[in-house]
Amino acid sequence: MKTYLAHGTRFEDTALCRFLNDYGHADLDALHASAREEPTRFWAEVEDAVGLTWHRRYHTVCDLSHGPEWPRWFVGGELDLFENLVGRRARATPEQPALIWEGDDGDLRRFSWRELDDAARRLTTALARLGVCPGERIAMYLPMVPETAVVFLAAARLGAIVLPLFSGYGADAVASRLIDSEAMVMVCADGYLRRGKRVDMLGEARSAAAAAPALAHLLVVPRLGTPWAPQASGQWREWDYRSLVAACDPDTGPTIHGTATPLMILYTSGTTGRPKGVVHTHAGFPLKAAQDLLMAFDLNPGDRLAWITDMGWMMGPWLVFGGLLRGATLVFFEGTPDHPTPDRIWQLVGRHRLTHLGLSPTLARLLMAAGDAGLPQPGQLDSLRVFGSTGEPWNDAPWHWLFESVGQGRCPIINYSGGTEIGGGILGCFPGLAQKPCGFAGPIPGMQADVVDAEGTSLLDQDGDEVGELVLRAPWPGMAHGFWRDAARYLDTYWSRFPGLWVHGDWARVDADGHWFIQGRSDDTLKIAGKRVGPAEYESALVAHPLVAEAVAIGVPHPVKGEVATCFVTLADPAAADSADWHAHETALIAHVAGLLGKPLAPARVHRVSALPRTRNGKILRRLVRAVWLGADPGDLGSLENPSALDALRDYRDSLEAVV
Template identity: 35%
Template sequence: MDDSLTALIAAPLIPLRPDQRSARYADEIAHARALHDADPDDYWVWVAEQHRWMRRWDTVRTGELGDFRYFDGGLINVADNCVDRWAETVPDRPAVVWEGEPGDSRTVTYAELADEVSRLGAGLTALGVGKGDVVAIYMPNLVEAFTAIHACNRIGAIYTVLFSGFGRDAVASRLASARATVVVVADAIYRRGKPVPLLDTLRSARPDAPTLQHTVVVDRTGNGVPLQDGETSYAALVADHPEGSELVALDPNEPAFLIFTSGTESRPKGVVHSVGGFLLGTWANAHWQTAITDEDVYWVAADVGWLTFPIQAVIGGLANGATIACYEGALDTPSSARFYEVCEKHGITKVLCAPTVLRMLRKFGDDLAHAHPLPRLSLVTVQGEPLDGETFAWATDTLGIPVVNAYGQTETGSTWTYPVAGVDDLKAGSTGTTLPGHACRVVDDDGREVPDGTKGNLVMTRPFPTLARTVWDDHDRYLSTYFERFPGCYATNDEAVVDADGHLWVLGRADDVINVAAHRLSTMEIEAVVGSHPRVVEAAVVGVPDATKGTVPVAFVTVSGDSGDGVADEVIRLVGDTIGGIARPDRVIVTAAMPKTRTGKIMRRLMREVLLYGEARSDTSALEDPSSLDTLASAVRA
């Protein structure tokens, strides 16, 4: 193990202060852990009993990893548990406190949310949406994202959320792959002071989405955009259906939604999560990760297109009866004080964000933080990418609050290892210990468990309800991607190490997927776009560390002709227009040669090393032409 890793996992435990501890959650997690120790399925029964069922289950679990079911015989509805039951018991409690980037705001109570969800469900039914049909949601962080998701949950439709930063091709491919029949879209999103026209992007994508029949348009800008054939006003659809919709009783193992996640291939995977499994797991996730109380205002500072937002806000947060704060735009617009101003304005008590946000606040400096004391803020929790110790220390010292660092994946449907809020002591950068109902190991490449302190492959060893059940239209891909390499285990494709205190340290991707500001992107998907430029002959994309975003993509290209002038800027624009701004390469390096194996495979790890260190530092025995490294190094220095 290298010295840097040794130093990392030697971090001391940082005890919570007495005022940061919760007796309620200490008692609850002790009970939950005791149930897990007896039988992990006993824990999931306890979680299930926190919810309202339309019919109780017959069996808790059948099957094992790769083919399993939970709570067979039961019937449940997600919208009933996240919206209706709270509208019945605490109708006037704010469900969503929303603010747009221009400063407009809206507060929606649970009673108001229930009414709008029911009306929209009826409207979608009138458009022909039925149980099992797919509805795409292509919009920024708006109240309508909550209502659209729960309208689908209410009537048994399957929803898929498209990141509002996606370009035309990314939107078209996902609509076509999902076989979406309806899309709910905002006319625009405000981002850094300017409206970004989502509806125009969708309209350009429609010819390549053959199953799409209707578009429901949210007038975000208030400009009354003229509607075209096949388009319906969201406001009119809601107003026209005061009768509301009936709750559909669903098998907890039926698909609730699918989310496209890039893998090591250029073709994104539609990961499918289940009705009851996702509900139960995300309730537990928000419950333990933030220690939610009735007095909290919980700001999930994430994009609705990142699975964290449905987990922590739309499903898990509302399932806990929480008040969720939702912000539309950039956290540094119109000034670097915007994060603090949102917290002050809405009385935020707890925040979830990516470590990128804390790195941004740290960059803005202590003076700004001290100018905006946040006495109500009691917790920040982060996930989506590794948290460095320096940023952890800055946040805990400067903001004076605990920072809960959590780990999970799109496929796991929730974070499943972290220190329980208000209970467990912290370590700077670790992801704590495994939550009840989950089990993992760190293994070598042959699947043998490695000793504590040894880096290896992180795998999960038993099923749990939020784990994805399949890949849309390709179950063989699901089995081969996640269960083939380590039989009997789910492969996270991440590397990790367990320290002497049992804390898990997740070190990063073991494959070619990178996390940019907590958005998981495939280098292969970016490469496919870079390679489509007419002058690009070869392309390779690698992820490199970035002080703010965690990781950024850098593209290497060889080009036709004698000069590469102008190609770099054109490639950056092409990626932004096709996939979205989040995928734009931080740099495009034009090189005359790329290091390759004797079989012609581009050696991306060597390219990354040359970029970071100016030289290759790992094994070069498979390299066909050693002089290609000198050529590459010259291009990097240029």
């Protein structure tokens, strides 16, 4: 496969190259070797490079006396995280922009470093008056508004623990997380705008609060500005966020906490059972986020970073903690990137002079389908240096569209894969170095990644690019500090399969040139004709056909073959194939996939659907397609953006069964 090198960045000019030079590493391979052989040296260099300042310097970089599952990082160290994120810059460059917000309706709000510092200090005072102490939990049920960053910062000052919740959750999903965490305070919004429509949040928040006995206070951010009166409740008290904060003086003085102090609980969507609460710490999560932004994204002080995401997903807190620690200006976008016109996202880049933009492959596919209307206008992307992407595998055609048609070959696509429990990325690309479409240049330095077979034996030294389990052979500072009040579940999820290895749950391969590829979740992997195949291979093959806009592939049990591939597609032109034509189109698509993957791997069926289930940030939920198609419990639906897609899939499945 051909490699590509964006012509807008020289590796010699990047922050990663400066890191190599500053700490005496000959090249990237030497850096990987140092991280593997001298991890104490490497991680000390990383914390120095991202500029952490210590109230009390640590005496040990990493203590593994409790095993790799429970490392203790920067032992003995104490730091003022707020000072590292905001305080020092509020003194040095008080009027420089720290945060810019653009609403769905085009409204703008701007915070300088001084203003962000002041807002967080006032909220700290307000929360302390409400009785929030170190270790208390603060739920954050907010859209992408500036107050999200303020809540993170105030909680860090107090030593409280933040629970960022997806803004699209309904009351039941919010309540389950409030109950599990025993949150004392929830900061919510009255609502938000999405595609020009007002979406209520306060009603959902109140319903959730009624089911959460530990909740004592509800702070309401008036995003919509709709007049409201605090609801009388014997259980919790409601406050107008802005009035409460305005009445408080800024909290002053240092706020010192140990490196292992819990910072945040990030809840993941579970298929069954109660959601997993991933615990992150004061030192680990910000350090990992800032390291990745430095090394993989070349983010520098004064750059402008936006990511199309939600604070309930890992990339939201990653944006805040990593971006602020790097001294970048954060740009929050409330709206949808193709509303009211398909080029809204490129308008965002041009208006705010973004240097870095994160988006999903699904969004690229959506804009590509809009034709010329989805392309930027001349000059709109002049400031942009880097595209970021995470959350799902790429397909070849939209990758090339973004790199060539949108970025004009000038902006690298930093494909980035990790997860909530990682605190950032395992694999990435690097500006100024060659990349392959849909792939990764390799592991982020410090991530001792490997691909292993069913017995845990490395496949990297073998011939070919065989698919195997993605594992990590050493701990890292940003890793989960366990699950909230559930150590056994944490150990069972990641550490139970191979002794001493973190099993991430992704199926991966490394090609002969050393480029890495994620083939999908290992529990999604299909075994067809005796060969393990990632669903992404089927999906990329289908999307390469002009008839198909999006695709999902699942494995379906078969009485003779064991498992067959069944695919679901949305059409690039829904009017292109009526029911009378579909059989011929399906036959052509099956032949197309067989021609690319080989006849033994041809899918058994290709079904057309009107929509595929997805999250708000565009990630297609393959597990829900499989669950509905097989009649299984789909589990947690809290992150689902379009429930009607599941209803339509059930109806379609039922109609086929009725015919049979």
